[in-house]
Amino acid sequence: MENDLDTATLSEWFVAAEDASRDARKKAERDRDYYDNKQLTDEEVQALRGRGQPPIVINRIKRKIDYLTGLEKQQRTDPKAYPRTPQHEDAAEAATDALRFVAENCELDSKRALTWKSALIEGVGAVQIGVKQQPSGETEVTCELVGFDRLFLDPHSSMADASDAKYLGMVIWQDVDDVVSQYGEEVRGELEALMGSEETGSTYDDKPKHRLWTDSKRKRVRVVQTWYEVPGQGWYFCEHVGSLKLAGGPSPYMGEHGQPEHPFVVLTAYIDRDNNRYGVVREMIDPQDEVNKRRSKALHLLTMRQVRADKGAVSDPSEARAQLARPDGYIETNPGLSFEVLNTNDLAAGQTSLLQEAKNEIDLMGPNPALSGKADGDQSGRAILAQQQGGLIELGDLLDSLRQWDRRVFRKMWRRIRQFWTEQRWVRVTDEEGASQFMGLNVPLTDPYGRVVSVHNPVAQMDVDIIIEDAPDVVTLQGEQFEMFMQLMPILVQSPPQYAQMAVEMAPNIRNKSKILELLGAGSDPQQQAQAQQQQMQQAAMQAAAAQAEIDNKQADTRKKNADALKSTVQAAAESANAGTPQIQ
DSSP states (O other): OTTOOOHHHHHHHHHHHHHHTHHHHHHHHHHHHHHTTOOSOHHHHHHHHHTTOOOOOOOHHHHHHHHHHHHHHHTOEEEEEEESSGGGHHHHHHHHHHHHHHHHHTTHHHHHHHHHHHHHHTSEEEEEEEEEEOTTSOEEEEEEEEOGGGEEEOTTOOSTTOTTOSEEEEEEEEEHHHHHHHHOGGGHHHHHHHTTTOOOOSTTSOSSOSGGGGOTTSOEEEEEEEEEEETTTEEEEEEEETTEEEEEEEOSSBOTTSSBOOOEEEEESEEOTTSOEEOGGGGGHHHHHHHHHHHHHHHHHHHOOOEEEOTTSSSOHHHHHHHHTSTTOOOOOOTTSOEEEOOOHHHHHHHHHHHHHHHHHHHTSSSOTTTTTOOOSOOOHHHHHHHHHHHHHHTHHHHHHHHHHHHHHHHHHHHHHHHHOOSOEEEEEOOSTTOOEEEEESEEEEOTTSOEEEEESOGGGSTTOEEEEEEEOOSOHHHHHHHHHHHHHHHHHHSOHHHHHHHHHHSTTOTTHHHHHHHTTTTSOHHHHHHHHHHHHHHHHHHHHHHHHHHHHHHHHHHHHHHHHHHHHHHHHHHHHHHTSOOOO
16 A cells, blocks of 8 residues: 555654653653662662661652552543534433443553553553454454553654654564464564564563563564554554564544544653653652652761771771770770760751751652641641642642543544444443443334334444533442432422423433423423413412312301300300399289
8 A cells, every 4th residue: 555654664763763762761760660669779779788777768759659649549530421412412321321331341440540650650651442353243442551661652742642743653572473373374484584683772672571581482572563644644554573564554443534543542741842751750859869868878977976086096996996886885095095086966967957858848749748638737727728729739730631631532432432333232331239221322223024214322323423521430320310310309399391391401411301301291392381381270270269268168167156156155145134033923
């Protein structure tokens, strides 16, 4: 194919990317070592042990990075699809279910955590969103982690997400037998001829560095997978070992506008003016070195003592030095000669003071102590809250980059779903145990004669009317839906039907909206709505008349009771008067 580049050009690109990033990669490897507590050189360790000091490292960098990785776990989000038109509301629900199924199926949370950690330490991390054919015949969307020591980028790329890169790729070390199994027996001879003839930098070496990997019983080769952009044609790829081409051609993955795209999603913490990518650890290296050196020097000054003495003041200077190092040391001096132990407490105090300043400096980098819940002193709740908010503001750029990375991952996942899920498929909707639900995609609907008349949730026709937004991480979709519905409940109960309908229509991405509207009567025609309103008015009038009649009956009953009582009183008075009057004989 005319747009396929030769392996010589691609190899030159890879070498150029490796050479341009050599210093940055060495520093990134050092940053990883500092996180892993490898902060002293072999010479420094030998010097410390030579003077009787333990090689102690106070690793404050690891605490900072571990806090930020814990913060990532609290900031996790679920993908949610929003419709751009009312006609795509059902499609948005189906897309949400499909995306959450894929994210769970490929363990995106763990890949996200490792990518984030790589960006914090080495400065860059990435995943590869692709597809894999299962033995059952179904095509699964995959998310594969790309390690820092396997990823290479166009050295001219200055964007944090590498969106301006003209080429990028990864290095894969494989056994010769695995390569032959994947690409065919015909490449075995050329692979064996190439072994040992290709040079590579240390970053892209095979791991671990052990003789087993170069043993004749296990031959391994470096496969370079390069993805490059052809103007007007989209992205192409080539897999090669040196000058041997194994596979290549247009990218099998379609982008937003139907052109081939590459599968990588890159996350960068920071990038300097020379396009070198670096992480949070980089600025902590010097303060961390000072913490280690100041502490070591202060310990040395506190455990060793300086002496000023005349020559011959002690018979054995070596024994005198050994006694000075002991807490209960005893030294005999020769008469008439000077022997004085010098006071070095001021030097030790100075080193201790500088050590504290170095600790304070590194504590102010990244998340502050208040944000980490380790602030000193008795502070008010308002003061602690202000410090925590200030710490989060400092992390705003990093967290925003992570959120943008999430969106790009979900969008690539959706494009894989739309492209490769062409057959009928059912995805499980996460629910509580024992109540699983399923969402059907590309489900054919048939008439009584078995003929397909339509397709329910056709993925390929959902197009780009779906935009991916963030949603809080919830245990179940039903829990999320229940919370949204409960927020609407007061409006639905207390408002007239037309206002309840409006509230449901404006609710952001509420599931089963059409069913709710149907229950509210929103799906009927205007005549039916008028009849319903008239019936409601008639019922209200009947209820009011019944209530008034009941009131009138009660009032009539009360008047009758009052009249009966008055009549009884008059009769009693008359009888009493008659009883007191003399009768005529």
